[in-house]
Amino acid sequence: MQNNDLNLLKELRLKLTPQRLAIIEYLKGNKNHPSAEEIYNALKDRFPSMSFATVYNTLEVLVEKGLIKELSIDSSKKRFDPYTHPHHHFICKACGKIVDVEASFEIFIPESLRDFQVEDFQVVFTGVCPECKKE
Amino acid sequence: MQNNDLNLLKELRLKLTPQRLAIIEYLKGNKNHPSAEEIYNALKDRFPSMSFATVYNTLEVLVEKGLIKELSIDSSKKRFDPYTHPHHHFICKACGKIVDVEASFEIFIPESLRDFQVEDFQVVFTGVCPECKKE
DNA sequence: GTGCTGTATTGAAATAGTCCTAAAATAATA
């Protein structure tokens, strides 16, 4: 946890609670696209009294403030991604793993979206990851 | 419901139950990416005794047989798409509507996915649809 | 530091979506 995180939270007028700081610290640099449960499990040793609601509340706030992104790649649960810069994903049909794809793609906005306010796009690759391919 | 649907189901060795036929008919040509609940609600007048499990069972079979696709665009529920040909989507942040994008994109497979077996990709645009833009 | 105030956390229960199971129903076949 760096000082600039503390300052960032202050600027956002969020109270610096230990649970929040731990959740942010856990997410920071995390490339595993964790679910709420994974976050909860990772922190419950340090915060045995922490409630699931706190994890959800915090994640909601962080998404609102734009510090993390909520991924809609997995239809069974929400996943969260601290990397808010534009990037893409590969999802393995076998194990469900989600991998970052750092390439940038040149995509033209199709004519059919003329009247739409397109703000972002995401490329989701599907297939089989190297580990699952071996089996 | 056309005869070729009936033949298709026969070839797949699926029993032609009224519920199944109704679900297939409802999905056919449907561009709203309906959820299981929407399908259930749309048909419950005609099939008051129909169970939710039937909807899920049928959808599962249809996905297995490749007649429809399951979309993982909405993190709150599964959505189903009868259009199995390659196409993309726009999702409105305001109303959640999912719109088909028929364009085809030239995407290179990035070097970082060298060892991955990439089978498909999907472009998901996000932003605001014309209706929500007005508000 | 002490006290105040509004925000955050907690625990439990409510809700929503999906899936499971066993019994009853029924489509397909002979």
Added chain:
DNA sequence: TATTATTTTAGGACTATTTCAATACAGCAC
């Protein structure tokens, strides 16, 4: 028409998520 294997049904189980009221506590003024 009888048989059989598949499908539907009803209800409950299960998981993920949200809500709620009560309690705790971070930040601020003094």
